[in-house]
Amino acid sequence: MEIQLWREILAPYSLAVDELVVKFNHIIEEYRQVKAYSPIELVTGRVKTISSILEKAQKKNIHLDDIEEKIDDIAGIRIICQFVEDIYKVVDIIRQRSDMQIKNETDYIQNMKESGYRSYHMTVYYNVETLKGTRKLQVEIQIRTLAMNFWATIEHSLQYKYKQNMPRHIRERLSSAAEAVLILDQEMSVVRDEIMDAQNSFTVKANIVADILNNIQNLYKVANKQEVIKIQDEFFRIYQVGDREELEKFSNDLDLISQRYRAQSLR
Numbered sequence: 472m473e474i475q476l477w478r479e480i481l482a483p484y485s486l487a488v489d490e491l492v493v494k495f496n497h498i499i500e501e502y503r504q505v506k507a508y509s510p511i512e513l514v515t516g517r518v519k520t521i522s523s524i525l526e527k528a529q530k531k532n533i534h535l536d537d538i539e540e541k542i543d544d545i546a547g548i549r550i551i552c553q554f555v556e557d558i559y560k561v562v563d564i565i566r567q568r569s570d571m572q573i574k575n576e577t578d579y580i581q582n583m584k585e586s587g588y589r590s591y592h593m594t595v596y597y598n599v600e601t602l603k604g605t606r607k608l609q610v611e612i613q614i615r616t617l618a619m620n621f622w623a624t625i626e627h628s629l630q631y632k633y634k635q636n637m638p639r640h641i642r643e644r645l646s647s648a649a650e651a652v653l654i655l656d657q658e659m660s661v662v663r664d665e666i667m668d669a670q671n672s673f674t675v676k677a678n679i680v681a682d683i684l685n686n687i688q689n690l691y692k693v694a695n696k697q698e699v700i701k702i703q704d705e706f707f708r709i710y711q712v713g714d715r716e717e718l719e720k721f722s723n724d725l726d727l728i729s730q731r732y733r734a735q736s737l738r
């Protein structure tokens with residue numbers, strides 16, 4: 472097939488990947504806006520290369536005319552989560568969406584592949600609008616933890632290097648690494664609440680500090696400079712002590728001072 476024709480075939484898939492990456496990133500943003508923990512840590516996407524499509528077609532005996540129907544990962548989205556529990560939350564989010572229609576799901580986490588590969592796979596139909604009209608495309612969504620992704624990435628490059636002839640000792644090493652990844656994910660799940668608390672408290676503190684700095688910046692425009700410098704010094708003192716409650720109280724007091732100045736300026 473000519474390169475130009477391939478470009479025409481692959482262009483809508485590229486659009487689907489771009490749109491979906493934006494949509495999944497927006498989910499992260501929505502969680503951030505309500506200051507909640509996002510089950511999605513990172514999103515990436517790719518369109519399969521022509522050579523990789525041809526290789527898969529050859530391996531699976533797929534005729535060129537049937538490629539779009541039979542190769543379901545021409546468009547691929549990868550969603551990385553911190554914890555295994557998050558993966559199933561993301562699965563639920565996808566199941567509830569009206570812009571993705573699920574074709575099939577495979578849970579390689581409950582049913583690990585012989586290679587040691589773990590991930591949750593969903594193939595969905597997704598519509599994109601083109602000049603030629605609406606195109607209903609298949610997109611493969613792989614959902615995995617950071618640890619699963621680390622393993623799969625390394626294993627994938629070794630598979631690429633050795634093709635079908637991976638030496639036994641490397642296969643065995645990968646197998647024990649897969650075991651270690653499984654244990655790591657289990658351990659992380661046990662301390663999940665603690666980690667989430669720590670992350671949450673970090674975010675809360677960062678938000679308080681942002682509010683304070685914003686208030687101080689605005690006070691510089693309306694208040695007596697000496698008074699603002701005193702407030703600023705007090706903030707640095709409390710910040711260095713690192714007491715969150717004191718920081719919170721300081722922020723509330725500062726809110727009142729700011730409100731007072733705002734009221735004065737409206738008179």
Ligand code: 0O2
Pocket residue numbers: 519523527544547577584586587588592622623624626627
């Ligand atoms: P890419 O784009 O290079 O990653 P099968 O023939 O059944 O093994 P199938 O039918 O395509 O493969 O479906 P499956 O098993 O769901 O695999 C689809 C994709 O999952 C693969 O794409 C990989 O990205 C990933 N995957 C599946 N098994 C493994 C594995 O053992 N190791 C790693 N690292 N990844 C795996 P491709 O086709 O490899 O292409």
